[in-house]
Amino acid sequence: MAFTSSADWERLIRSLAPKYRVDPDAAVAVARGEGLGGGVGDAGTSFGPFQLHVGGALPAGRDQAWAESPAGIEYALQRIGGVSGGLT
Numbered sequence: 001m002a003f004t005s006s007a008d009w010e011r012l013i014r015s016l017a018p019k020y021r022v023d024p025d026a027a028v029a030v031a032r033g034e035g036l037g038g039g040v041g042d043a044g045t046s047f048g049p050f051q052l053h054v055g056g057a058l059p060a061g062r063d064q065a066w067a068e069s070p071a072g073i074e075y076a077l078q079r080i081g082g083v084s085g086g087l088t
Contacts, residue, residue: 006036009049009073016074020081023088027077040064050076 010028017024028036031049040047045054048067052058057079058067066072 006038006049009036009068012070012073013049013077016077017081020077021085022077022081026084026088027080030080038068048072048076050080052076 009031013027013031014024017027034049034051035041035047036049041051042053046052047058047064050057050067050073052062052067052072052075057076059075062072067076
C-alpha cells in the first residue's frame with residue numbers, strides 16, 4: 001500500500017520513529033528535506049520520504065512502491081536509528 005499524501009507519511013514516521021529511538025521531529029525534518037512531498041530524485045533512482053536510492057539504501061529487488069510503503073518507511077527509520085538512535 002503506497003501512501004498518497006505527505007500527511008500520511010508524516011503520521012507514519014512520527015508513530016514509528018520512537019520504536020527505533022529516532023526523534024520524530026528530526027525524522028520528519030529529514031523527510032521534508034528529502035522526499036516527503038512525493039518527489040523522485042537522482043534522475044529517477046531515489047524514492048519515498050527518505051529518498052532510498054537504487055544501489056544504495058534501497059534494498060535489492062525493491063522499488064518505488066516499496067520505498068513509499070509502511071515497510072519501506074520502517075526500514076529507513078530502522079537504518080537511521082542504527083546510526084542516530086537516541087540523538088535529538
